[in-house]
Amino acid sequence: MTSSPLARLGEQTTDLLSTIGSLATLDALIEAEPSLTGKRSLLSTLQKSLGSLEPDDRRAAGAQLQAARRVVEEALSARRSELERAARVLQLESDRLDLGDVVDSAVVHALSVGHPGLIATTQSQLEDVFVGMGFTVADGPEVESDWYNFEALNIPPAHPARGMWDTFYVDLGEPETVVLRTHTSPTQIHLMEEAVARNSLPIHSVMPGRCYRRDTPDASHLYSFHQIEGLVVDRGITFADLAGVIETFTRAYFGSDITSRLRPAYFPFTEPSAEFEVTCTLCRGGGCRTCSFTGWLELGGSGMLDPAVLEAVGIDGEEWSGFAFGFGIDRCAQMRHQLTDMRALIENDTRFLEQMS
Numbered sequence: 001m002t003s004s005p006l007a008r009l010g011e012q013t014t015d016l017l018s019t020i021g022s023l024a025t026l027d028a029l030i031e032a033e034p035s036l037t038g039k040r041s042l043l044s045t046l047q048k049s050l051g052s053l054e055p056d057d058r059r060a061a062g063a064q065l066q067a068a069r070r071v072v073e074e075a076l077s078a079r080r081s082e083l084e085r086a087a088r089v090l091q092l093e094s095d096r097l098d099l100g101d102v103v104d105s106a107v108v109h110a111l112s113v114g115h116p117g118l119i120a121t122t123q124s125q126l127e128d129v130f131v132g133m134g135f136t137v138a139d140g141p142e143v144e145s146d147w148y149n150f151e152a153l154n155i156p157p158a159h160p161a162r163g164m165w166d167t168f169y170v171d172l173g174e175p176e177t178v179v180l181r182t183h184t185s186p187t188q189i190h191l192m193e194e195a196v197a198r199n200s201l202p203i204h205s206v207m208p209g210r211c212y213r214r215d216t217p218d219a220s221h222l223y224s225f226h227q228i229e230g231l232v233v234d235r236g237i238t239f240a241d242l243a244g245v246i247e248t249f250t251r252a253y254f255g256s257d258i259t260s261r262l263r264p265a266y267f268p269f270t271e272p273s274a275e276f277e278v279t280c281t282l283c284r285g286g287g288c289r290t291c292s293f294t295g296w297l298e299l300g301g302s303g304m305l306d307p308a309v310l311e312a313v314g315i316d317g318e319e320w321s322g323f324a325f326g327f328g329i330d331r332c333a334q335m336r337h338q339l340t341d342m343r344a345l346i347e348n349d350t351r352f353l354e355q356m357s
């Protein structure tokens with residue numbers, strides 16, 4: 001009795017699966033494929049040998065061999081997929097640029113976020129100080145009529161004080177003279193008019209904003225600058241209230257070792273008027289080149305509201321009195337940060353801006 005050609009099929013199939021499992025690369029698999037399932041493979045040789053079997057035996061053996069072939073082919077296909085996937089990963093690894101240091105330093109920066117400029121920051125700090133003292137913050141237009149910028153402030157057309165301001169005129173083709181405001185004082189007029197119209201006196205407000213003068217920019221002058229003015233209109237207001245507000249502000253903003261003093265001055269819209277000076281922020285009063293060895297730096301102007309100004313807006317000077325003061329926001333920033341050249345405030349040099357963040 002001849003033994004069946006498939007007597008060792010189980011063992012042989014196991015060997016084939018083991019061979020497939022040990023194929024390490026796609027190339028090896030492609031090379032081995034003909035010997036595993038091709039015409040000269042063991043499975044094909046066994047197939048041919050079935051011809052010598054009786055028909056019934058041949059059918060049974062054929063089905064058995066077919067099943068074995070399917071197992072082998074599936075294993076081969078699965079192994080092919082595995083090896084292809086591994087080859088793809090290797091390819092991606094080798095294709096990837098080695099960004100190494102580049103990623104750390106040049107391409108991926110920390111997210112750069114902007115910040116308010118020095119003037120905006122200073123303005124907001126000043127507002128905070130005054131709000132803490134009970135003032136409200138008011139805003140006004142930068143383009144004004146001659147009346148608001150000058151006349152209502154007791155500066156009629158022929159008044160010599162007009163020489164104090166080099167003005168930008170705006171030609172709108174209208175008979176009325178229009179200017180870029182030379183100071184924030186017109187906002188005081190708007191506030192007082194509004195308070196009269198609404199019968200809402202008293203007023204305790206500060207008015208920060210941009211102003212314009214026809215100055216040639218240099219280390220201490222800009223054609224566009226920022227002021228903050230304060231206005232108080234109430235009953236029984238005296239010069240002592242003015243001095244008290246300025247001193248309280250000075251200590252709150254510059255520090256408790258910085259004090260203020262008032263010196264007689266002239267402004268058309270206040271009477272009496274005073275310039276106010278604060279302890280030199282550089283030498284803390286000891287005397288230095290910046291303060292001409294006086295220990296004091298001039299900061300702004302102030303005074304009691306002139307009755308003519310109250311009258312211009314229809315406030316009864318018998319019942320109400322008040323004071324106003326004003327100074328440069330840019331000047332405050334300059335003093336507090338010891339800037340030697342104010343032009344740095346408007347030149348947008350990023351090195352300066354970053355330093356002041």
Ligand SMILES: [Zn+2]
Nearest residue numbers: 280283288291
């Ligand atoms: Zn000094």
